[in-house]
Amino acid sequence: MKRNYIARRFQLGGTGLSLDTEALSKYKDIIDLSIGDTDFTTDEAIIAAAFRDAGLGHTHYGDPKGDPELISAVCRAWEEDFGQPLSGNHVLVSASSCLGMALTMLAILDPGDEVIVFSPYFAVYRSQIELAGGVCVDVPTYADENYAIDEARLRAAITPRTKAIIFNNPANPTGMSYDRDTLSMLARIAQEYDLLIAADEIYTTYLYEGDFCPIRTLPGMAERTITLNSFSKNYLMTGWRVGVIIAEPELLAVMNRINGALVYTAPSISQRAAIQALSMRRSIREKYISEYRDRIFYAADRIEKIPYLSLVRPKGTFYLFPGIEKTGLDEKQFCEALLERAHILVTPGTPFGVSGAGHFRIACTVGIEHLKIAFDRMEKLSF
Ligand SMILES: Cc1ncc(COP(=O)(O)O)c(C=O)c1O
Known part of the structure; x- marks a missing residue:
């Protein structure tokens, strides 16, 4: 047989x-x-910059951590937009945020470790968690509660095996965005239970009320947040497959090692396009x-x-x-x-x-x- x-x-x-x-x-x-x-x-200016830089020789393997010019541009933009200094050793360029989240899960999960997601959630999270041998724990949010994240429900889902919470803001598929009170509650819980937050923040410019606040910028959160950014939606660049992971250098070093076995580096031409995109973000x-x-x-x-x-x-x-x-x-x-x-x-x-x-x-x-x-x-x- x-x-x-x-x-x-x-x-x-x-x-x-x-x-x-x-x-x-x-x-x-x-x-x-x-x-x-x-x-x-x-946008045609982004495409033109990619063509130009390809002609100038950006057609090779690059630095596995990412194009140094892109990393500098990401750090500058982060500080300008969110007022938090960011150094280059906290940034790893990834070939999309899908890969970024998969690398995150592979880097942090031992078999049987649990990751909390708030449903309705971006369906790929479950695969990313399970691919890494983890268990996806679904904490529901409900339409009749305006998809608010309920603290009691969240606390009840935490076990000694819980390692991280995936938090997507603004959220696919509900279109919900979460205010500072929710961010503070998550930050408090993450610190109390010593958890990581994997913050999927890839729709930040599609926010129709208020200014976006990354959870990484809350007090005590820089060292326990892994931020996933992407050029796919904010810059209308889904096919270029380029994203950014912001986290502690020790975590990024492990992700970089895993990435070396998968794709080695994000596409060099896409990274050149991303530099142009960042300069045009407004x-x-x-x-x-x-x-x-x-x-x-x-x-x-x-x-x-x-x-x-x-x-x-x-x-x-x-x-x-x-x-x-x-x-x-x-x-x-x-x-x-x-x-x-x-x-x-x-x-x-x-x-x-x-x-x-x-x-x-x-x-x-x-x-x-x-x-x-x-x-x-x-x-x-x-x-
Ligand atoms: C919430 C969320 N996270 C991540 C992704 C993946 O984006 P990327 O193109 O960067 O892999 C998507 C794509 O639809 C998404 O909706």
């Missing part, structure tokens, strides 16, 4: 987040609101992110008028996470009905953890004219 060569931990299935190409090819007039990729091409925000703000608010207004949906209004990202309790369907049945009856592709809430049930995710990655058509179609449906 043929042996099953697949490692047991990979026989669990995927994240449920890949693009449904079969559904997309089913209808000519389909509107795809399923995937978390920006619909704008990277204009990029004005030029592109304001468009996402308009779309999110337009979509929220339309959803609030659809009787069979409910919504916690998002404060950040380009996602909305409506509830479907009133339809009497589960999320899979609802998404199938939306596809068949309105030719709209969305993502069911279940891959986002236990409290994703009864919801679906809309990614506002089409223009308002297409959102309008999508919501006109949804408005005509009844359940």
Whole structure:
């Protein structure tokens, strides 16, 4: 008999987040609101800088820690934006924040160690934790509590095996952003139980009220926070695969060793592009992110008028996470009905953890004219 060569931990299935190409090819007039990729091409000045620097010879392996010019630019930007000094030995450039989070989990987890995530969460976290031999502990947050992180629920989930908390702010898929009180509560708990915080802060410019505050900047948190940044969303550079990990040098040294066995270094041309992107961060925000703000608010207004949906209004990202309790369907049945009856592709809430049930995710990655058509179609449906 043929042996099953697949490692047991990979026989669990995927994240449920890949693009449904079969559904997309089913209808000519389909509107795809399923995937978390920006619909704008990277700004032409960033592309031009990458071409220029490639021509100047940036086509080789680089420093495994990252392009020194990029690291300096990251430190400068961090201090300018958040008022906290950052030295280059606290920065490791990674080929995306997905890889950054995977490196984080590989560096900190022994088999059976537990990591707390707040559901609904970015579905890939579970795979990243399990890939490293860890256990993903789901602490739910709920729509009827505005996705607030409940301190009692969090404390009840902490065990002697808990090593870290993954905290995503602003959050995919709910669009929620968390205020200073929540940050302080998490910081207090992390210090009390001696935990790390893996802070996924990749949607920071998609914040529609207040200024962004990284949890690393709270008192006592620099030494226990691993910050994951990425150029993918904030700079509309998903395909370039470049991100940044900010953490204590001892942790970064281990991640760098693991990274050496995986990809060695982030793409050198993408890192040159990232230097240009950082120098343009204000204009990029004005030029592109304001468009996402308009779309999110337009979509929220339309959803609030659809009787069979409910919504916690998002404060950040380009996602909305409506509830479907009133339809009497589960999320899979609802998404199938939306596809068949309105030719709209969305993502069911279940891959986002236990409290994703009864919801679906809309990614506002089409223009308002297409959102309008999508919501006109949804408005005509009844359940
Ligand atoms: C919350 C969150 N974290 C991380 C990622 C991965 O981003 P990157 O392109 O940097 O791997 C995504 C992508 O959708 C995300 O939504």
